[in-house]
Amino acid sequence: xxxxxxxxxxxxxxxxxxxxxxxxxxxxxxxxxxxxxxxxxxxxxxxxxxxxxxxxxxxxxxxxxxxxxxxxxxxxxxxxxxxxxxxxxxxxxxxxxxxxxxxxxxxxxxxxxxxxxxxxxxxxxxxxxxxxxxxxxxxxxxxxxxxxxxxxxxxxxxxxxxxxxxxxxxxxxxxxxxxxxxxxxxxxxxxxxxxxxxxxxxxxxxxxxxxxxxxxxxxxxxxxxx
Amino acid sequence: xxxxxxxxxxxxxxxxxxxxxxxxxxxxxxxxxxxxxxxxxxxxxxxxxxxxxxxxxxxxxxxxxxxxxxxxxxxxxxxxxxxxxxxxxxxxxxxxxxxxxxxxxxxxxxxxxxxxxxxxxxxxxxxxxxxxxxxxxxxxxxxxxxxxxxxxxxxxxxxxxxxxxxxxxxxxxxxxxxxxxxxxxxxxxxxxxxxxxxxxxxxxxxxxxxxxxxxxxxxxxxxxxxxxxxxxxxxxxxxxxxxxxxxxxxxxxxxxxxxxxxxxxxxxxxxxxxxxxxxxxxxxxxxxxxxxxxxxxxxxxxxxxxxxxxxxxxxxxxxxxxxxxxxxxxxxxxxxxxxxxxxxxxxxxxxxxxxxxxxxxxxxxxxxxxxxxxxxxxxxxxxxxxxxxxxxxxxxxxxxxxxxxxxxxxxxxxxxxxxxxxxxxxxxxxxxxxxxxxxxxxxxxxxxxxxxxxxxxxxxxxxxxx
Numbered sequence: 160x161x162x163x164x165x166x167x168x169x170x171x172x173x174x175x176x177x178x179x180x181x182x183x184x185x186x187x188x189x190x191x192x193x194x195x196x197x198x199x200x201x202x203x204x205x206x207x208x209x210x211x212x213x214x215x216x217x218x219x220x221x222x223x224x225x226x227x228x229x230x231x232x233x234x235x236x237x238x239x240x241x242x243x244x245x246x247x248x249x250x251x252x253x254x255x256x257x258x259x260x261x262x263x264x265x266x267x268x269x270x271x272x273x274x275x276x277x278x279x280x281x282x283x284x285x286x287x288x289x290x291x292x293x294x295x296x297x298x299x300x301x302x303x304x305x306x307x308x309x310x311x312x313x314x315x316x317x318x319x320x321x322x323x324x325x326x327x328x329x330x331x332x333x334x335x336x337x338x339x340x341x342x343x344x345x346x347x348x349x350x351x352x353x354x355x356x357x358x359x360x361x362x363x364x365x366x367x368x369x370x371x372x373x374x375x376x377x378x379x380x381x382x383x384x385x
Numbered sequence: 386x387x388x389x390x391x392x393x394x395x396x397x398x399x400x401x402x403x404x405x406x407x408x409x410x411x412x413x414x415x416x417x418x419x420x421x422x423x424x425x426x427x428x429x430x431x432x433x434x435x436x437x438x439x440x441x442x443x444x445x446x447x448x449x450x451x452x453x454x455x456x457x458x459x460x461x462x463x464x465x466x467x468x469x470x471x472x473x474x475x476x477x478x479x480x481x482x483x484x485x486x487x488x489x490x491x492x493x494x495x496x497x498x499x500x501x502x503x504x505x506x507x508x509x510x511x512x513x514x515x516x517x518x519x520x521x522x523x524x525x526x527x528x529x530x531x532x533x534x535x536x537x538x539x540x541x542x543x544x545x546x547x548x549x550x551x552x553x554x555x556x557x558x559x560x561x562x563x564x565x566x567x568x569x570x571x572x573x574x575x576x577x578x579x580x581x582x583x584x585x586x587x588x589x590x591x592x593x594x595x596x597x598x599x600x601x602x603x604x605x606x607x608x609x610x611x612x613x614x615x616x617x618x619x620x621x622x623x624x625x626x627x628x629x630x631x632x633x634x635x636x637x638x639x640x641x642x643x644x645x646x647x648x649x650x651x652x653x654x655x656x657x658x659x660x661x662x663x664x665x666x667x668x669x670x671x672x673x674x675x676x677x678x679x680x681x682x683x684x685x686x687x688x689x690x691x692x693x694x695x696x697x698x699x700x701x702x703x704x705x706x707x708x709x710x711x712x713x714x715x716x717x718x719x720x721x722x723x724x725x726x727x728x729x730x731x732x733x734x735x736x737x738x739x740x741x742x743x744x745x746x747x748x749x750x751x752x753x754x755x756x757x758x759x760x761x762x763x764x765x766x767x768x769x770x771x772x773x774x775x776x777x778x779x780x781x782x783x784x785x786x787x788x789x790x791x792x793x794x795x796x797x798x799x800x801x802x803x804x805x806x807x808x809x810x811x812x813x814x815x816x817x818x819x820x821x822x823x824x825x826x827x828x829x830x831x832x833x834x835x836x837x838x839x840x841x842x843x844x845x846x847x848x849x850x851x
Contacts, residue, residue, distance in 0.1 A: 247694060261674055263667075313709060339710055343741040344678055349748070352713040375667035 160275050161185045165195030165221065165236070166179040167214050175208070178264050179271075192216020195327055199225055199232065207234045208267070211249065219252045226253035226366045233274035235267070246342060265376035269328040276324055287322035290382025292361060292369055294322050303361060313338065314357050321370070321380040330377035396571075401564030408556050410506055416549035420542055427538040428517070432499050435519050438468055438531045446523045454523065455481045468533050469504065471515055475526035486532055491520050501535065515539075574603045578610075590618045633674065642669045679813040686738065686820040693735050693824065697847040700730040700739070700769040707743045708767050711751065715765065718755035720782075722747070725768035732776045733847035734825045739778075742769065742821040745814040746780040746840050753838075754784035775827075775843040783837035792831035818842075 162184050166172040172188045179186035183211055187204075189195035192213040199221070207225075209218045222234050236254040238246075246257045255277075256270050287294045292305045294315075301308045301318060310318065316338045321329055331350040335341050358370045371379045438461075445453045458470045462483040471482035484504055491502065499519045518532030577595055584592045593614060594607035649662035686693070708724040715722035732739070747767060754763035765782045787795055796819040818840075822829045827844040 216838050233576070259678075261677060263671060263674060265667075341706070341708060341710075341740050341744075342737055343682075344675055345710075345744065345748075348746075349711055349714045352717050353710075356713050375671065 160205045160272070161187075162201055162271060163187050163195070163198055163207045165189045165192070165199075165207065165209045165213065167191060167210060167212075172186065174263075175180045175267070180267070182268055184271075190214075192218065192221050196221050196224060199230070200228070200232075202232075204232055206271050207232055208237060208271065209234055209254070210237045212257065219248065219254075233275060233277065235270055237262075263375075265328065265373075266330050266332065269330045269333060269377060272327045273324050273329070273333065276327060287319070287325065289322055289369055289380050290367060291324045292322070292380075292382075294319055301361070303365065308360055310357075310360060314353070314360070317353060317357055318361065318380075321378065322340065324380075326381050328373050328376045328379050333377070398564055398568055401560055401567070405557060405560035405564075408560070409553050412552045412556060413549065416545060416552065420545040420549075421544065422517045423541065424538070431517050431533050431535075431538070435468070435499055435517065435531050435533060439519055439521055439529070442529055442531065443521070443523065446519055446525075446527075451523075452524060454527065454529070454810065458482055458529075468531055469518065471528075471530040473528040473530070475528070477528065480527075482530070484530065484532075487518070487520075491518070491530065499532075504532070561752065578607065585614065590614070638669055638673055642666055642673075645669075676813065683813065683817050683820045683839065684698060686817070686824050693738070695735055695825075697731050697733055698736040698739070700732045700778060700844075701726040701728065703736060703740050703743060704767050704769045704778070707740060707747055710744065715751050718751050718752050718763075720751050720763040720765055722751070722765045723767070725766060726770070730769050730771065730776055731847040732844050734844060735821075738821045740826070742818040742842070743778060743780070745749060745818050749814055750780055750782040750784060750838070750840075753780055757785040759785065771846065772843075774846065776846050778842040778844070779839065781834050781837065781839045783834060786833060786836060786838045787831055789833070795831070796829065 160184075162179055164172055164175050164179075164186060165291060166175065166188070167190055169190065172190070176186040176188050187198060189198045192215050195207075195209065195213065196216065209221060211218045213221070218236060222236070225232065225234070233255045235256045235258060236249040236252065238249070238257065239257040245258075249257045258267060258270060259294060263368055285296050287296070292301070293303070294301050296319065299315060301315065317334065318341050320334065320337050332342075332344060333355075334350050354370065354372075358368075362368045362370055367383055369380050370380070371381060373379050403464055413636075442454060442457065445457045455472060458472045458481045461467055461546055462470050462481070467483065469482075470483050471484040473482045474480060487501065487504055491500070499517050501515060501517050504514055504516050504518070516532040517535060517536040518530050520528065520530045523529050581592050581594050586600045596607050597605050597613070598604065645662055646666060649658060652658060704724050704726040708722055712722055747765060750765040754765065763783060765780065765784075768777075768779045768781075770777055770779075796815050822842050822844070825844050827842055830841050830843075832839040832841065
């Protein structure tokens with residue numbers, strides 16, 4: 160995956176580039192808005208990571224220009240430290256996701272991968288499959304090895320999001336944002352309990368566990384073949 | 386010298402001086418006007434009296450001739466408080482009357498109009514007096530001079546001038562006394578305030594300005610300055626608390642983190658133990674990041690209230706979301722979590738922040754119930770309702786509760802009651818709730834649920850129009 164990081168803080172940028180490369184991605188760096196715009200215009204990136212505040216050109220303006228030119232490359236916006244939470248402004252300008260500083264790298268990586276995946280898969284699929292687990296988005300049914308598993312509406316949405324990003328790490332805050340539509344950091348393991356409930360329903364009684372915990376990062380649903 | 390120049394520099398002095406000058410000018414003008422008018426009135430009366438007398442003498446002369454005039458003049462001269470009379474022959478030699486002598490030219494210029502001139506009394510005194518006199522020539526060449534002494538009107542004028550003097554003197558005394566009283570009072574109040582603020586500047590933050598209890602403008606000023614000082618003191622102490630607690634709550638895990646890494650490095654170079662150390666390092670740093678995020682969040686909510694979007698949102702939805710989010714956690718902790726909210730309850734606010742505030746309260750309630758060590762069954766009830774024009778969000782539990790004396794304190798940053806120090810959490814949850822409530826112009830109350838804690842948040846109701 161090719162990722163462009165537009166970030167004026169050289170230390171953060173160097174760290175991100177290094178970490179993304181270690182995670183198996185190709186990462187480039189632009190230090191200001193103008194360089195970022197020309198590199199992004201060159202194309203070929205799967206995801207852009209854009210700092211909100213940039214010298215010479217604001218991150219928001221950069222995204223708006225890209226979108227005006229019809230460039231639909233997914234953008235993850237990073238907010239500056241101590242800034243008022245301007246998630247709405249960022250997303251309205253055409254950003255796809257928003258991450259306030261300070262953040263954990265695992266959080267950034269999970270979100271970048273989720274953005275790239277969203278672009279590839281699109282929203283067209285009506286049935287998600289992981290190993291022998293099947294989720295039908297239209298019929299609102301879940302079955303494993305042909306056996307129907309009854310789920311609560313929220314559990315269904317939780318599983319739907321996990322399966323949409325099958326094979327990728329999904330963080331707790333991503334789940335809270337996308338399944339519950341709240342953007343805060345839950346203080347305790349409130350998400351974990353939802354996951355273990357879901358796990359009890361879809362994995363209990365089966366040889367192969369599909370819902371995995373990724374230490375220090377989040378969760379991943381994945382079959383043996385993936 | 387300094388004290389004197391300070392007194393002259395006061396507003397009280399300037400005002401007193403201006404009032405004194407204005408009133409004196411008025412008094413002087415008024416008294417002069419009165420004395421001028423009375424002078425004219427007295428002069429007119431004198432003239433009439435003299436002219437009436439002259440006409441009487443002329444009448445006598447017409448009826449009885451010179452002899453009648455002489456006897457009339459002599460009779461009138463002897464009356465007490467009499468007018469002045471002088472009857473002289475054509476050569477100016479006195480025949481009768483009570484005036485010793487008048488200037489010759491007066492006799493010659495018998496104009497028939499009263500004039501003012503000095504005279505001497507008949508008794509041989511040399512003292513000259515002033516009189517208003519009229520001189521006429523009677524048929525037959527006799528000179529008749531009739532006049533009236535002016536001492537009476539002079540006395541009257543003297544009375545008026547003296548009263549003027551007294552009035553001005555009294556005004557001056559009153560003005561000066563008033564000025565001294567006002568300036569001493571004002572100066573003493575201001576000096577007190579200055580002294581108090583000096584002491585505050587020197588670091589005694591508990592010092593307050595004195596309130597005399599008169600309810601005057603100084604009291605009002607002192608009261609609002611004191612309120613400001615209360616707020617500053619509170620902010621300062623909370624800042625101090627924050628720095629103290631940062632030292633404890635952030636330094637401790639950082640030190641632990643560092644020590645663990647150091648211990649691992651000093652130990653045998655084994656991949657598995659390195660890995661375990663790194664994983665626990667990540668977990669510990671995540672907790673630190675979480676604490677920082679909570680701090681930043683509170684700062685943002687407190688500082689950037691104007692930048693946070695406020696919309697009309699449904700409180701019932703928020704209550705249901707939060708209860709649904711925490712239900713599995715509650716079940717695991719053996720706490721019965723229930724929601725009580727009927728129908729749409731519009732509230733003007735930020736759904737995210739209200740959701741987080743409610744989540745923090747529910748989180749706390751569950752945590753404190755399950756770690757209290759007491760036997761259950763524990764219940765946490767989240768409710769939303771309209772009570773006397775406000776939206777009231779309430780989280781009630783039957784856990785250990787918070788002692789009455791600590792209820793204010795737990796809303797502050799990093800404050801954790803001793804018995805909950807061991808429980809997970811940053812000590813920032815409730816202070817974020819308090820910040821969110823303040824931002825929404827609401828109030829938060831911690832009450833007794835007997836047993837347990839009852840937290841209620843009162844918020845302004847949202848209307849569709851807004």
